[in-house]
Structures are given as C-alpha cells and as structure tokens.
Amino acid sequence: xxxxxxxxxLDIRRLRTEFGLTERPLVAVDDVSFQVKxxxxxxxxxxxxxxxxxxxxxxxxxxxxRGRVKGEILWKGRDLVPLDEAALRRVRGREIAMxxxxxxxxxxxxxxxxxxxxxxxxxxxxxxxKARKARAVExxxxxxxxxARDRLGDYPHEFSGGMRQRVMIAIALASNxxxxxxxxxxxxxxxxxxxxxxxxIQALSRDLGMAVILVTHDMGVVAETCDRVAVxxxxxxxxxxxxxxxxxxxxHPYSLGLLRSIPRDVAPRTLLYSIPGAPPSLNALxxxxxxxxxCPVAGPECRDVRPNLGTAGKNRQVACHHRExxxxxFSAREAAQ
Amino acid sequence: xxxxxxxxxxxLQIIPTFLLVMIFIFLFVRLLPGDPAIxxxxxxxxxxxxxxIRHNLGLDxxxxxxxxxxxxxxxTGDLGRSIMLKAPVTEIILTRLPTTIFLALYSVLLxxxxxxxxxxxxxxxxxxxxxxxxxxxxxxGLSMPVFYIGLVLLTVLAAQLRWFxxxxxxxxxxxxxxxxxxPALSVALxxxxxxxxxxxxSLIEVLDADYVxxxxxxxxxxxxxxxxxxxxxxxxxxxxxxxxxxGNLMSGTLVTETVFAVPGVGRLMLEAIFARDYxxxxxxxxxxxxxxxxxxxLTDIVQSWLDPRLRQS
Ligand SMILES: Nc1ncnc2c1ncn2[C@@H]1O[C@H](COP(=O)(O)OP(=O)(O)O)[C@@H](O)[C@H]1O
Ligand code: SF4
Ligand SMILES: [Mg+2]
Numbered sequence: 001x002x003x004x005x006x007x008x009x010l011d012i013r014r015l016r017t018e019f020g021l022t023e024r025p026l027v028a029v030d031d032v033s034f035q036v037k038x039x040x041x042x043x044x045x046x047x048x049x050x051x052x053x054x055x056x057x058x059x060x061x062x063x064x065x066r067g068r069v070k071g072e073i074l075w076k077g078r079d080l081v082p083l084d085e086a087a088l089r090r091v092r093g094r095e096i097a098m099x100x101x102x103x104x105x106x107x108x109x110x111x112x113x114x115x116x117x118x119x120x121x122x123x124x125x126x127x128x129x130k131a132r133k134a135r136a137v138e139x140x141x142x143x144x145x146x147x148a149r150d151r152l153g154d155y156p157h158e159f160s161g162g163m164r165q166r167v168m169i170a171i172a173l174a175s176n177x178x179x180x181x182x183x184x185x186x187x188x189x190x191x192x193x194x195x196x197x198x199x200x201i202q203a204l205s206r207d208l209g210m211a212v213i214l215v216t217h218d219m220g221v222v223a224e225t226c227d228r229v230a231v232x233x234x235x236x237x238x239x240x241x242x243x244x245x246x247x248x249x250x251x252h253p254y255s256l257g258l259l260r261s262i263p264r265d266v267a268p269r270t271l272l273y274s275i276p277g278a279p280p281s282l283n284a285l286x287x288x289x290x291x292x293x294x295c296p297v298a299g300p301e302c303r304d305v306r307p308n309l310g311t312a313g314k315n316r317q318v319a320c321h322h323r324e325x326x327x328x329x330f331s332a333r334e335a336a337q
Numbered sequence: 338x339x340x341x342x343x344x345x346x347x348x349l350q351i352i353p354t355f356l357l358v359m360i361f362i363f364l365f366v367r368l369l370p371g372d373p374a375i376x377x378x379x380x381x382x383x384x385x386x387x388x389x390i391r392h393n394l395g396l397d398x399x400x401x402x403x404x405x406x407x408x409x410x411x412x413t414g415d416l417g418r419s420i421m422l423k424a425p426v427t428e429i430i431l432t433r434l435p436t437t438i439f440l441a442l443y444s445v446l447l448x449x450x451x452x453x454x455x456x457x458x459x460x461x462x463x464x465x466x467x468x469x470x471x472x473x474x475x476x477x478g479l480s481m482p483v484f485y486i487g488l489v490l491l492t493v494l495a496a497q498l499r500w501f502x503x504x505x506x507x508x509x510x511x512x513x514x515x516x517x518x519x520p521a522l523s524v525a526l527x528x529x530x531x532x533x534x535x536x537x538x539s540l541i542e543v544l545d546a547d548y549v550x551x552x553x554x555x556x557x558x559x560x561x562x563x564x565x566x567x568x569x570x571x572x573x574x575x576x577x578x579x580x581x582x583x584g585n586l587m588s589g590t591l592v593t594e595t596v597f598a599v600p601g602v603g604r605l606m607l608e609a610i611f612a613r614d615y616x617x618x619x620x621x622x623x624x625x626x627x628x629x630x631x632x633x634x635l636t637d638i639v640q641s642w643l644d645p646r647l648r649q650s
Contacts, residue, residue: 060553062554064550065463065544065545085559089556089557091556092554092555093555093556102547105546105547105548106547106551108548108566109548109570109645109646110573110645111565119561119565120555123557124556155645155646171551
C-alpha cells in the first residue's frame with residue numbers, strides 16, 4: 001500500500017434504509033457510517049440477511065420495492081440521498097458501478113450479452129457502435145470468457161452461472177468506475193477464475209485508484225484482497241478496521257465468535273461459519289444492541305441501550321458495551337480448547 | 338427473429354391439429370340427432386325423394402369413403418351447399434367472414450387501448466387509491482357475462498343516449514367503426530379486464546426483477562429501462578393470454594353478433610344450428626378452427642420473437 005494518504009471518496013453517515021409502513025418500519029440498514037478511500041478495498045462481511053446488499057443498493061438509490069433511504073451518502077463531497085433520478089443516473093454505472101449478488105437473475109433474459117454490455121457504454125461514453133463492440137470483446141476477454149468475439153450475440157441462458165457472473169463483472173467495469181460495489185462477485189466461480197477476477201479488481205483499484213466495497217462470505221478473499229473490513233450484524237456495524245487487525249484480533253463479541261477461530265494464514269475459501277443461535281430477524285431487533293440475544297457477554301443494559309461505534313485503537317472502531325469482558329471470555333475459551 | 342426452421346416446424350404442427358378437427362367435425366355432424374335429408378326436403382317429400390337427397394349428399398356411402406370425400410372436397414375449397422341459404426358454403430362464409438374479423442380486431446384493439454395504459458398506472462403505484470379503483474372497476478367487467486355487458490351498453494348508449502346504432506353493419510370503414518362500437522366494446526371490456534390483471538401483475542414483477550434493477554444501476558435512461566427491459570419482459574406472458582382470449586373471442590362472436598344483429602359468421606353459425614344446415618355448420622366449424630389456429634400461430638411467432646429461450650426446438 002502506498003504511504004501517501006489517499007482522499008476519502010465515499011463518506012457514509014448514519015445511513016438508514018427501511019421498508020414497509022412508516023409507523024412500523026422494517027429497518028434493514030440502521031445508523032451505518034463508514035468511509036472508503038480512493039484505491040482502497042473495503043470488505044463488508046456478516047451473516048446472510050445482515051443488510052450488506054441493501055447497504056450497497058442504498059448507495060445507488062435502487063432499493064426496491066419501496067425502500068426509504070435516510071442519512072448522508074457523500075460521494076466525492078456531494079450527498080447522493082437527496083438527488084433525483086436524473087442526477088443519480090449520471091453517477092450510476094459511470095462513477096459508481098455495481099455487481100449484483102445474483103448472476104442468474106441479474107441479466108435480462110431477452111437481450112444479447114453484447115447489447116447488455118454496449119448499452120452501458122452507449123449511456124456513458126462517446127464510443128460509436130463499432131468501438132463499443134470492440135470494447136465489449138475486450139471486457140469479456142478481460143474477465144476470462146473464451147472466444148469472446150463469438151459470444152456477443154448469445155443470450156444469458158446460453159451461459160453458465162459462472163459465465164454470467166463474469167459478464168456482469170464486465171458490464172460493471174465497462175465505463176471505468178471510480179467506485180465498484182461488488183456484492184459477492186465471485187461466489188459462482190471456481191477458484192482459478194475467482195483469483196483471476198480478484199486480481200483484476202485489485203489491479204484496477206491499485207492502478208486506477210478505483211475504490212471497492214467487496215461483500216463476501218469468504219474470509220480467505222477478505223484476507224487476500226481487502227485493505228479494511230467492516231462487520232455487519234442486524235443492519236448495524238459491529239466493528240471496522242484494517243483487515244489484519246480485525247481478522248487476527250477481533251474485538252466485538254460477534255466478530256470474535258465469527259473470526260477468532262480462523263487461522264491467521266487463512267487459506268482461500270475459508271468460509272464464515274455460523275455462530276450459535278438464529279440469524280437476526282429485522283422485525284424483532286431490540287432497541288439496544290442487535291446482538292443481545294446471541295451475545296455470551298451481554299449485560300442488562302445491552303437490550304435497551306444502543307452501543308455507539310467507538311474508537312478502539314488505531315484506525316479501529318467497535319460498537320460494544322463490554323469489550324473487556326468479551327476479550328476475556330473468548331481468550332478463556334480459546335485457552336480451554 | 339425466430340428462425341425459418343422454427344416457423345416451418347410450427348407450421349407443420351398445424352397439420353395434425355387440422356386432421357383432428359376434421360375427424361371431429363365429420364363425426365359430430367353425423368352424431369347430431371335429426372336427419373339432414375328431412376331437414377332439407379319439402380314437408381311432403383316421398384321416401385324416394387329423401388333417398389335421392391341422401392345420395393346427393395353422399396350419405397349412402399360407407400363412412401370412410403364419406404370422410405375421404407369430405408377431406409378432398411374441403412382441401413379444394415368445396416364445403417358443399419348451404420341447405421338454408423341455397424348457395425355454396427364457401428361463398429357464404431367468405432362474404433360474412435370480414436365482418437367478424439373486423440369485429441374481433443376492433444375489440445382487441447379497444448381492449449389493448451383500455452388495459453395497456455391503465456395497467457401501467459396501476460403497476461406504477463401498487464395499492465394506491467388509483468390502483469385499487471382501476472382494479473375494482475375492471476373486476477366488475479370480469480364478473481359479468483359479455484352478453485349482459487352488451488345489453489347494458491345497448492340500453493344506455495344506443496336506446497337511451499342514441500350515440501350508437503342498436504345493431505347492424507356499416508357501409509364504409511368509419512361507418513363500420515361507429516356501427517360496431519358497442520359489440521366491440523362489450524367484448525373489449527371483458528378482454529381488457531383479463532389483460533389488465535395479467536399485465537399489471539407481470540409489470541409489478543418485472544419492475545422489481547434483478548435485471549431491471551441492474552439496468553437502472555447501469556445508469557440507463559428511464560425510457561430505455563422501460564421499453565427495453567421492463568415492457569418487453571412483461572409482454573411475454575401477456576401475449577400468450579392475449580392470444581388465448583382472442584381464441585375465446587371467436588366463440589364469443591356467436592353471442593355478440595346475435596345480440597347486436599351483426600351479420601358475421603358467429604350469428605350465421607347460430608342460424609345454421611337452428612336450421613340443421615349441416616354443410617354450413619361443418620364449414621363454419623372449420624372456419625373457426627382455422628381462425629383460432631392462425632391466432633395461436635401468430636401468438637407463438639410473436640412470443641418467440643420476444644423471447645429467445647423459446648426459439649430453440
Ligand atoms: N424490498 C424489501 N422489503 C422488505 N425487506 C427487505 C427488502 N429487501 C431486503 N429486505 C430485508 O433486508 C434484510 C437485509 O437484506 P440484505 O441486504 O439482502 O442482506 P445480506 O445482503 O446481508 O444477506 C433482509 O432481512 C431482507 O429480508
Ligand atoms: S456485550 Fe452487549 S453491546 Fe456488546 S455485543 Fe454483547 S450485547 Fe452487544
Ligand atoms: Mg446479500
């Protein structure tokens with residue numbers, strides 16, 4: 001990593017995304033704040049349903065059906081939340097691109113893959129039809145699709161799941177975005193291709209200064225790829241910090257349970273394993289800490305008082321009332337093993 | 338575009354369908370109670386005269402021969418002579434058919450014009466007051482039989498307000514539009530209710546589909562998202578339904594044309610049935626079968642044009 005302090009391009013402040021009735025909302029993302037710098041890769045981890053995808057979608061303002069986004073999403077200093085569709089459209093796909101989690105359903109089944117790449121180029125570049133086609137071939141090549149030139153006229157159903165995921169990545173990278181929101185971009189891919197894609201993303205990030213938020217379940221991917229990690233639980237942030245610190249020395253009881261037992265030199269494909277208890281249900285979260293029901297060191301105040309994301313050492317933040325007890329609890333458990 | 342081989346394969350599929358239809362018509366007419374010879378003959382006809390008529394109709398031949406005769410005659414366009422109208426069946430049908438096709442297209446267009454924009458309005462604001470109102474109004478259309486809607490329209494718009502004629506057919510294109518407004522509308526109200534329900538549902542589904550969100554995430558203009566990504570996908574299922582309801586509509590013409598005294602093949606069929614005019618009934622049934630097959634064929638072609646997944650096989 002370079003020594004020069006890079007500028008913060010994305011600054012999310014108290015993001016809150018809710019669904020359903022205004023009087024009794026379902027809060028999928030609650031009071032989430034974090035920053036991403038140019039050229040930085042931030043890993044976003046947490047169990048399924050913890051609000052990672054909704055966080056990414058909130059940034060682009062595409063939470064359907066009828067999600068309400070509040071708070072501030074400062075993109076290079078400008079708040080995206082109050083922008084109208086027309087203004088957002090100039091940011092979407094051009095400055096901020098997103099890779100969706102579901103490769104099977106995210107490509108339009110009725111349109112050729114070539115068109116789905118080139119419509120992106122048509123919207124954001126001055127390239128003519130011929131140049132768009134050449135660029136589409138180049139992009140498909142780049143994400144490792146064999147015989148790319150012959151596949152432009154093919155439809156999504158003629159590609160496997162892994163191939164579709166690569167097509168989606170090619171589309172997202174088409175107009176050289178400055179921020180890439182990658183929602184589990186390599187889940188359907190085999191290890192070789194996965195490495196290839198991650199190295200591609202890393203190279204773009206390093207060489208072009210592209211910022212990346214990478215949602216993944218794979219701690220090996222986090223360890224190898226991400227500069228920093230943010231851990232989410234029940235729509236809230238538990239802990240953020242440099243990758244090595246969070247993986248090797250977690251502080252929040254949830255991330256401790258989740259990450260502590262992962263070896264320091266994590267191999268690729270080390271999946272987050274589940275901790276005891278049921279994943280959070282959004283309509284049954286307490287007013288206080290979202291993790292109360294499953295936390296081994298919860299105190300009486302945890303249910304009602306929300307822990308703030310507070311500084312815990314250099315560049316690190318943790319949201320917990322009982323950090324010391326947590327450390328004692330988990331090191332005792334480790335010692336016992 | 339669907340490939341030529343797809344179109345050929347689809348066309349070949351029609352042949353067995355028609356063979357079945359012909360067998361069905363052939364047997365059905367012969368199983369009907371009553372003797373066509375008696376129906377055709379004068380009241381005081383002698384047995385010898387009846388025998389002569391049967392011979393002329395070929396009814397004294399063995400069934401397989403009769404069927405073969407029926408098939409070859411049909412293929413050469415000879416559907417026999419109408420007993421009731423004393424003219425060639427083919428000729429009669431060809432003069433009446435344009436009216437029915439006009440009425441069918443007219444009502445389908447009306448239905449699309451009614452249902453299309455309203456489905457969009459309803460889907461854009463799901464469960465809003467507007468959505469609920471649109472749905473309930475069309476639900477009424479769906480729960481009433483077409484002939485009843487027709488009678489209500491007749492009473493109000495024709496008999497009382499005198500905006501439209503109570504029946505009949507016009508002499509020019511515009512005159513036809515005016516004359517056939519009420520019958521077309523009474524069918525369209527029903528059809529549009531079906532289309533609206535389906536189109537609204539598929540629009541709602543497609544609007545939230547991942548690929549539409551992905552299209553928006555690419556920063557495409559709302560116009561492109563709507564036409565290229567939303568509309569086309571929503572239409573795939575609606576086109577099937579539209580084809581089916583046009584098929585249904587063909588049998589609906591029996592009632593509509595009778596209520597509104599429209600001189601089309603539907604009313605002709607009813608008259609032929611009452612008169613036991615077997616050659617005419619056979620010819621008309623075949624005509625309906627052809628019309629429905631053509632509609633289904635067109636539906637399939639449009640669908641495979643919309644959806645590449647249907648183009649294989
Ligand atoms: N349109 C919606 N309406 C209501 N709840 C939703 C909607 N979309 C997502 N959610 C809920 O938001 C929560 C977070 O979802 P998501 O961000 O997809 O989780 P993750 O990506 O971390 O697995 C889930 O509990 C999900 O059920
Ligand atoms: S100790 Fe309390 S605040 Fe900390 S994680 Fe457990 S429940 Fe939450
Ligand atoms: Mg997700």
